[in-house]
Amino acid sequence: MQKKRLIFNRARHSISPKTKPRAKLALPSKKLFIGLLGLSLLLIGAAALLSRQEDPQLSAAKNSMPIWNGSFSGKTVVIDPGHGGIDPGAIGVTKVKEKDVNLPVALKVKDLLIQAGVNVIMIREEDRDFGSSSGASSRKREDLAHRTKVVDDANADIILSIHCNSYPNKNTRGAQVFYYKGSPLGPEAAEAIQDRLNQVTGRKRVVRPDNFYMLRNTQGVALTVEIGFLSNPEEEKKLVDSDYQNQIAMAIALGVADYFEK
Ligand SMILES: [Zn+2]
Numbered sequence: 001m002q003k004k005r006l007i008f009n010r011a012r013h014s015i016s017p018k019t020k021p022r023a024k025l026a027l028p029s030k031k032l033f034i035g036l037l038g039l040s041l042l043l044i045g046a047a048a049l050l051s052r053q054e055d056p057q058l059s060a061a062k063n064s065m066p067i068w069n070g071s072f073s074g075k076t077v078v079i080d081p082g083h084g085g086i087d088p089g090a091i092g093v094t095k096v097k098e099k100d101v102n103l104p105v106a107l108k109v110k111d112l113l114i115q116a117g118v119n120v121i122m123i124r125e126e127d128r129d130f131g132s133s134s135g136a137s138s139r140k141r142e143d144l145a146h147r148t149k150v151v152d153d154a155n156a157d158i159i160l161s162i163h164c165n166s167y168p169n170k171n172t173r174g175a176q177v178f179y180y181k182g183s184p185l186g187p188e189a190a191e192a193i194q195d196r197l198n199q200v201t202g203r204k205r206v207v208r209p210d211n212f213y214m215l216r217n218t219q220g221v222a223l224t225v226e227i228g229f230l231s232n233p234e235e236e237k238k239l240v241d242s243d244y245q246n247q248i249a250m251a252i253a254l255g256v257a258d259y260f261e262k
Helices: 028-051 056-063 098-115 136-154 186-201 233-239 242-261
Strands: 076-081 119-122 158-165 176-180 208-210 221-229
Touching: 076 098, 076 136, 098 119, 098 158, 098 221, 098 242, 158 242, 176 186, 186 221, 186 242, 221 233, 221 242, 233 242
Parallel strands: 076 119, 076 158, 158 221, 176 208
Antiparallel strands: 176 221
């Protein structure tokens, strides 16, 4: 089938000038020096921009959110930001909590998909879990039961569980999408998102089947999107950066759009 192209507004918001008052410079030569310095920085910046060969949609996402054409009305996506509340998920090398990365990325994906006309159901939009027991394991069970119930009631086209990974080897990094091995459309949907994520991370990771609770126990195309490794110091730093989170969220949203367009 021929792919429809999404319409993006690639214009960037203009950057408002800093409001900090500048120190007065008495000597004209100093002014000239500052002027030349500014000009050369501008040229270096322009050269750097021109030399980059990124997906234009992804680079547009860095500074401004794109305007989607809203062509996915009728589609429903459930977004499940992993963990929350008493359950921090994985802990990064500098103690970043996974739950605190999953949520902002999930909210950014939500905004983008809503712009695309998708009906989005969020499992959580705040730092909370859904258990009430005092014992950790029964509380986790209750939490997951609640999440699967929301998914089952939603009758969604895709369920995106957003997580961060952790691994004993600190060098391991990159994003990876998992699908339930029993889901016929799972690999296709997972690959669409994986391709977009690989463009952001620069890795060539491939999708994998898995048996996570949310994948196994939900109807529809359920995917677990592991957006990066908190055990990798460099990636942990990126994962808390709002611009990087925008890029990851955009990759996920574009992947979903790619899958819907097939
Ligand atoms: Zn997790």
